[in-house]
Amino acid sequence: xxxxxxxxxxxxxxxxxxxxxxGVDIGGAPILHDVSFHLHCGEIxxxxxxxxxxxxxxxxxxxxxxxxxxxxxxxxxxxxxxxxLIGYVPQSPSFDRxxxxxxxxxxxxxxxxxxxFLPIPKKLRERVRACLERVHGADxxxxxxxxxxxxxxxxxxxxxxxxxxxxxxxxxxxxSGVDIDGERQLLxxxxxxxxxxxxxxxxxxxxxxxxxxxxxxxILLKSSVLKVGTPREVLSSPEFREIFHLDLGKxxx
Amino acid sequence: xxxxxxxxxxxxxxxxxxxxxFFMKNALLAILVISPLFGxxxxxxxxxxxxxxxxxxxxxxxxxxxxxSLCGLAEPMWCAVLFAVLLAFLFTYVRRHTNMASDxxxxxxxxxxxxxxxxxxxxxxxxxxxxxSLLIGDILSVEPAKIALLAAILLATVVLWACSFDQLxxxxxxxxxxxxxxxxxxxxxxxxxxxxxxxxxxxxxxxxLLVINSLLVLPGAAARNVARNLRQYHLFAVAxxxxxxxxxxxxxxxxxxxxxACITLVLALYFAITFCFRKRRM
Numbered sequence: 001x002x003x004x005x006x007x008x009x010x011x012x013x014x015x016x017x018x019x020x021x022x023g024v025d026i027g028g029a030p031i032l033h034d035v036s037f038h039l040h041c042g043e044i045x046x047x048x049x050x051x052x053x054x055x056x057x058x059x060x061x062x063x064x065x066x067x068x069x070x071x072x073x074x075x076x077x078x079x080x081x082x083x084x085l086i087g088y089v090p091q092s093p094s095f096d097r098x099x100x101x102x103x104x105x106x107x108x109x110x111x112x113x114x115x116x117f118l119p120i121p122k123k124l125r126e127r128v129r130a131c132l133e134r135v136h137g138a139d140x141x142x143x144x145x146x147x148x149x150x151x152x153x154x155x156x157x158x159x160x161x162x163x164x165x166x167x168x169x170x171x172x173x174x175x176s177g178v179d180i181d182g183e184r185q186l187l188x189x190x191x192x193x194x195x196x197x198x199x200x201x202x203x204x205x206x207x208x209x210x211x212x213x214x215x216x217x218x219i220l221l222k223s224s225v226l227k228v229g230t231p232r233e234v235l236s237s238p239e240f241r242e243i244f245h246l247d248l249g250k251x252x253x
Numbered sequence: 254x255x256x257x258x259x260x261x262x263x264x265x266x267x268x269x270x271x272x273x274x275f276f277m278k279n280a281l282l283a284i285l286v287i288s289p290l291f292g293x294x295x296x297x298x299x300x301x302x303x304x305x306x307x308x309x310x311x312x313x314x315x316x317x318x319x320x321x322s323l324c325g326l327a328e329p330m331w332c333a334v335l336f337a338v339l340l341a342f343l344f345t346y347v348r349r350h351t352n353m354a355s356d357x358x359x360x361x362x363x364x365x366x367x368x369x370x371x372x373x374x375x376x377x378x379x380x381x382x383x384x385x386s387l388l389i390g391d392i393l394s395v396e397p398a399k400i401a402l403l404a405a406i407l408l409a410t411v412v413l414w415a416c417s418f419d420q421l422x423x424x425x426x427x428x429x430x431x432x433x434x435x436x437x438x439x440x441x442x443x444x445x446x447x448x449x450x451x452x453x454x455x456x457x458x459x460x461x462l463l464v465i466n467s468l469l470v471l472p473g474a475a476a477r478n479v480a481r482n483l484r485q486y487h488l489f490a491v492a493x494x495x496x497x498x499x500x501x502x503x504x505x506x507x508x509x510x511x512x513x514a515c516i517t518l519v520l521a522l523y524f525a526i527t528f529c530f531r532k533r534r535m
Contacts, residue, residue: 088429099300101422101426102483110419115419117296142482
């Protein structure tokens with residue numbers, strides 16, 4: 001079934017991000033239209049779709065970085081409405097290998113007002129270490145950002161997105177540029193985070209093999225929502241086959 | 254200044270003898286103020302890939318002077334500062350609102366500003382030669398009042414750095430991430446660009462347009478060779494700029510050459526040395 005069953009009273013009591021008829025235009029061109037879905041507490045939801053389907057625009061609209069039509073509403077546990085705290089893990093940021101920015105520098109600059117070109121107080125260093133510990137990355141603290149592997153960089157950015165602890169965690173293609181081992185480690189960690197903290201996770205991915213094991217719900221997006229459901233429902237749907245040209249592949253193979 | 258002169262007189266140099274060569278003593282003090290200023294700014298100029306931008310600002314700063322002279326101002330420098338800040342703002346705005354690479358945007362602004370400057374300077378058959386002194390610069394002509402002005406700018410820059418370096422660094426590394434953490438990226442970039450504009454314009458009379466950009470790039474570039482975190486980065490940049498500034502001044506006195514050029518050459522040497530000791534790729 002589609003999301004309709006969650007609408008209205010379906011969210012009562014639990015925290016929930018609701019998008020209703022949301023649309024985004026950039027420079028007059030419609031990027032997204034009629035996007036409606038709900039994201040519940042404790043869920044891991046994957047956003048799939050071809051490049052240019054509007055996944056990043058959807059994230060930016062939820063983050064409030066670009067304007068949108070329709071409504072994006074957040075309901076807190078208990079029923080109050082307020083702007084949610086969102087942790088954002090951006091897509092592959094560019095760090096030069098030679099960048100003199102250490103993980104500690106980067107982290108401290110983001111979570112505190114302390115000018116990081118001065119010696120960093122012990123207390124702040126301990127706070128950064130504690131944040132990194134959440135993603136089992138405390139030993140990365142003195143590495144330079146430019147020398148981290150794809151998986152390590154994602155973990156550091158994830159630790160940053162979890163400080164302060166958000167209600168929603170958004171990850172833009174966290175698995176791109178990450179090797180097989182790193183991928184499993186990251187996904188296990190997301191599962192752990194979802195269980196230990198009361199938050200919802202929305203991520204975009206092109207890796208369909210891991211969907212069934214790690215996600216609760218999959219949203220197939222191309223300009224609008226084409227299909228929502230469990231991983232199995234979406235991956236076996238005709239819409240999915242059509243978007244990713246799986247029928248063509250059969251002939252060629 | 255009396256206190257400064259009595260301190261300098263302790264130095265074992267020919268020009269440090271009491272009651273002589275005040276211009277050298279003034280210049281030394283000016284260098285001690287200017288070089289940490291440039292060292293500090295150079296860290297972010299290099300980090301946020303703005304070296305071409307600061308170059309363009311330098312080249313267009315004389316346009317502001319030309320406009321100021323045209324308006325008949327006694328101190329055309331302030332007109333130049335205003336012009337450079339305006340240019341910095343426009344540049345940041347255009348860069349944010351187009352898909353063009355920033356070096357293209359800089360090229361557009363720089364060439365327009367320089368052309369405008371030459372147009373105004375040569376208007377009605379005017380001669381360009383009166384601007385020649387700006388190209389080379391003369392640190393020996395610095396007056397105590399101007400040193401005080403430079404010191405005030407240094408102080409303001411240090412305060413700016415303490416308040417907004419973190420946000421500035423995040424904005425340059427990843428604008429979308431910075432934005433998601435509540436940083437106003439556009440204003441951070443604008444304020445930084447304006448700070449470079451003010452510093453370049455105010456100090457070009459003494460350093461010289463042709464070499465001013467090297468002071469904004471070389472300390473940061475050299476420090477980047479060896480620094481492993483931002484504290485080392487700042488230390489190597491500021492200390493390197495300071496040492497090269499003093500060494501360049503002494504060299505220029507001994508060789509009788511332009512001070513700006515001497516400082517730049519010493520900085521280039523500093524870059525070469527750090528390059529040899531650069532951190533290994535891991």
